[in-house]
Amino acid sequence: MRVQAVGSEAAALDWQHIHNLIIPTDPLSADEIAVRAQRNILEVAYVDGVPVGCSTVRPPTSEPATVIARVLPEKRRQGFGAQIYQRGLAKARELGAQVVHTVVLASNDDGLRFARHQGFVEIDRYVLPGDTIAFVDLRLA
Numbered sequence: 001m002r003v004q005a006v007g008s009e010a011a012a013l014d015w016q017h018i019h020n021l022i023i024p025t026d027p028l029s030a031d032e033i034a035v036r037a038q039r040n041i042l043e044v045a046y047v048d049g050v051p052v053g054c055s056t057v058r059p060p061t062s063e064p065a066t067v068i069a070r071v072l073p074e075k076r077r078q079g080f081g082a083q084i085y086q087r088g089l090a091k092a093r094e095l096g097a098q099v100v101h102t103v104v105l106a107s108n109d110d111g112l113r114f115a116r117h118q119g120f121v122e123i124d125r126y127v128l129p130g131d132t133i134a135f136v137d138l139r140l141a
């Protein structure tokens, strides 16, 4: 697996494609991604030059750090999610994170099971204005 930070236009487009496919309720524009890339670590994971997944690490501020791994549906259950997540967690720890959160769409059974197996516990569930599907916030226990 090779990992590239969102910086180049190609990586930004790959990150956008993966994010918006997996989180259709919250599609992000190229401009929104550019703004987020300034404060968050956004990366794309490639295997044999093909994008398989992406990640978001929000560094700790007054809020806990957040680590989110995403893998394209046809690339799942091969260990990529765990690799992407562990890399994101290590980055969050390097940035001083003591408490780590993640967020999963409630409709995403794979994501919830994965997060629980990585040691996260649910702490909150909320529907954003205009949405119908809840987001689930989880904290690394």
Ligand SMILES: CC(C)(COP(=O)(O)OP(=O)(O)OC[C@H]1O[C@@H](n2cnc3c(N)ncnc32)[C@H](O)[C@@H]1OP(=O)(O)O)[C@@H](O)C(=O)NCCC(=O)NCCS
Pocket: 022, 067, 068, 069, 070, 071, 072, 075, 076, 077, 078, 079, 080, 081, 082, 083, 085, 102, 103, 104, 105, 108, 110, 111, 112, 113, 114, 115, 117, 118
């Ligand atoms: C959660 C997500 C990232 C997992 O990606 P993935 O690449 O399938 O992750 P892995 O392959 O590392 O692990 C998934 C499962 O497959 C299993 N697995 C790993 N390699 C396997 C293999 N070769 N054969 C069979 N199963 C395997 C793992 O044990 C794991 O089981 P678990 O979910 O019951 O713990 C993916 O489902 C996703 O993008 N979901 C949407 C986004 C999301 O909800 N992210 C969670 C926030 S961290």
